[in-house]
Amino acid sequence: MEYVKIFFVNTALLITLSYLANLIYKYTVTYASEPVKKVSWVLLAIFAGWISTFFGYRLDEHVIFDLRFVPLIISTLAYPQPLVLIIIGVLTGLTRLTFGVTEAALVGVLNLSILGFICAGLSLWVQRSAASMMYKGLITILVVNVVNVLNIAVFGVIPAQEYIMKIMPVTFPAGLVLSALFALIIRDFHLDLMRTGQIVRANELLSEQTEELHKNKIVLEERAKQLMLASQFKSEFLANMSHELRTPLNSIINLSQLIEESDESRSVEELSEYGGIIHRSGEDLLSLINDILDLSKVEAGKLDVIMEDLNVSEVPDLLLQHFSVVAKQKQLTFSVSMDEEVPAVIHTDPQRVQQILRNLLSNAFKFTMAGSVSMNICVVERQEGPASRRWIAFEVQDTGIGIPPEKHDLIFEAFEQADTNVSRKYGGTGLGLSISNDLARLLGGFITLHSREGQGSVFALHLPLDSGVSV
Structure with a gap:
């Protein structure tokens, strides 16, 4: 009966250790990363095995009976990862050497190492089996206790006959009962940890959802303002x-x-x-x-472009014919120039290019009361990351009323540039720039603006000349 008493002492110690570990785990390790949790579990299981050995029953000076294999059973059910279980088994066995390097200690190392590999195999079954957790727990407890008995009988320093006839009939059923009892208690602790983890994750999810809702609220408020x-x-x-x-x-x-x-x-x-x-x-x-x-x-998205060859050299004459009368009526100087390096022909939609240029020049004349309006056709290079790209630029410059910087983006948006005061004073719907900007994008280009209030404006239509030249 002395074995049973010692086993009960072992069980009480393990339960106490588990309770303290549960408190520490719940309030510290729960919030740690997954690798930290895994290392903490391994250290705790090894320490529990060492404590069980420390308070085990000493049959003689070197032989110790204890429940050091119970942490392996719990790990198999609560943390079914083969490599982790092998590490726990081998290192728990090595802790037996802290009580002296003897033949019995070496047998203890071998026994726990074998149990570690047995539990690693059981963990694969635990992960894949659809059986209930209670059934898995009973099978695991039975297998580990049976293998432990066989290891002691085969490799132990106590004669096999003496162990089987006198010791095993008491220690084996006691080990089964106490392992099952301890497993139930630890399982309850584990479920509590899982519930705590679920609560923590739920709180984190709620916090994320609250933050997301706050962001969505800000976005919705901004959109409401934009709609207004x-x-x-x-x-x-x-x-x-x-x-x-x-x-x-x-x-x-x-x-x-x-x-x-x-x-x-x-x-x-x-x-x-x-x-x-x-x-x-x-x-x-x-x-x-x-x-x-x-x-x-x-x-x-139904406006089509027809890509053809545009004779750039004809553009100045066409624009001069179209706007010379307007320039004369408003007593403005009007000129169109073209640099020598500009290619004679580019591949684009001639009708849409002329529409954009007419819009830009119409705006220039509309908002210029005195001075001049001019257009220069040139070739420019723009840096795009590690490469540069060549563009043909149609720059329309005027000495008109200019545009304040805060309205540079707005004037390209449909409806938003339709300032009542400006539109009523100068006429027009204010859609020309919006349409021109969209047409430029359809042609693979863009429109730039440089302007200051009271100092005139420079609008430039950029159209691609080639696919890019590395520099």
Whole structure:
């Protein structure tokens, strides 16, 4: 019965150690990384085995009976990783040497090492089996206790017959019962640790979700502000658009009515003048409608570009013909120049390029009251990472009212640039730059802006010339 008493003492010590370890683990190791948790478990299991040996029953000066194999059973169920179990088995066996290097101690090292490999094999079964945890626990306890008995009988220093007849009938059932009892207690501790870990993870998840909700709230508030601004800009745009549409329509309706009601008192010159005004009003109305249609096509992704050869050398003459009358009417100097290195032909959509350039020049003339408007066609290189790329640039420069820096981005956005005061004073819908910017992107290029309020502006359309040249 002395064996049973010692086994009970071993069990009480292991339970006490497990309880203290549970407290330490719950409030410290739980928050550590996975490698730290694994190392902590291995050290704890080895220390528990050493404590069991320290308080074990000494049959004689060198032979010790204890429950040092119980931490291996618990590790097999709670931490089923083969390599970890082999390490625990071998190192727990080596702790037996701290009580003296004897034949019995070497047998103890061999016994625990064999049990470590047995538990490693059992852990694979524990991971893959669909059986209940209780069934897995009973099988593990039975196998480890049986192998422990066989190891002592085969390799032990006590004669096999004496061990089997006198010692094993008491230690084997006591080991089974106490192992099962301890396993149940540790299993409860383990479940408590798992619940604690789940609570910690749940709290972390809640914190992350709270932070994400806060970020989403900020994003939603920002979008709400943007929607309010967009609504305001669109309202102003519609008000301005209605004004722009009514002006040419009223001219067309009123003058056409005058022509219809005209008598012989009206001269041919008057009628011709009326016809000219109606024609210009119709062109203005058509231009407005084209802007709106182009914007709708771009936003719907249905605006196609037709890539053809554009004769760049013809561009200056075309633009001079188109805008020379406007320059003369406003008493502005207008010039178009082209550098010598500009290629004669580029591959792009000629119609869209001319549309962009007309928009840029129309804006330049619209917002320039005195001075000059000019356009220079040149070749530029822009650094793009480790390489540079060649572009053809159509630079439109004016001496107009200029644009404050805070509005440089806004003027390229649809509706947002439709400032009521500016639009009412200078006319137009304010969609030209937005459409031009979208068209430039469709052509593989972009538009740049350099401007300061009261000091004029420089808009430049950049179109690619080649795929890039390494530098």
